[in-house]
Amino acid sequence: MLIVHHLNNSRSQRVIWLLEELGATYEVKRYQRDAKTMLAPPELKAVHPLGKSPIITHGERTVAETGAIITYIIDEFGQGRLIPPAGTEDRLRYTYWLHFAEGSAMPPLVMTLLFGEVPKRVPALIRPIAKMIGAGVQSSYLRPTIAAQLDLMEAELGKSAWFAGDDFTAADVMMSFPIEAASARAGLGAYPKLAAWLACIHARPACQAALKAGGPYAYAAADS
Secondary structure (H helix, E strand, O other), rough: EEEEEOOOOOOOHHHHHHHHHHHEEEEEEEEEOOOOOOOOOHHHHHHHEEEEEEEEEEEOOOEEEEHHHHHHHHHHHOOOOOOOOOOOHHHHHHHHHHHHHHHHHHHHHHHHHHHHHHHOOOHHHHHHHHHHHHHHHHHHHHHHHHHHHHHHHHHHOOOEEEEEEOOOHHHHHHHHHHHHHHHHOOOOOOOOOHHHHHHHHHHOOHHHHHHHHOOHHHHOOOOO
């Protein structure tokens, strides 16, 4: 039995969604973030030394990192589904977006969140300086970087309905989290193709089933 070690409001929601798309048998073991720190609970360290989600266990195997998990699930349960044929241009696009999601898209979004939170957590005496530094980093680097990436994503969806061609693939599953995060934090008003894509994935029956299996997920309403 494949077990998804699922943290609320996290990247692990994509793992459950992919399993639902494939009709695979799985079990969800839920973990809750600390209400103050929003960090994963220490119980996850019993599953993997870093104690972060997502993690899956499948028999004697433990797999961490979302991209590695998605690849493992496609290899084990996909039977050629949700991945373009090898050697095609769509396969190249698939590989690019599968890795872009975490490698390029998420870091500036996470940094934006951190630079917004740090001034709230430092001593009051240095809070103005922290705010000034955070605002400078966001205006000079983070916002332009995120805008450029959203422009790229919007242009890609101008080529085809999905990120790896005319068919929905696991690359779309991977891309959901950064686009949901961008929508929740800044909106997608300037990116109609991304907004339409997000509404489309949220309407998929497997995505709806995954929300029931995984429990409350704040980003599910990102396009509402």
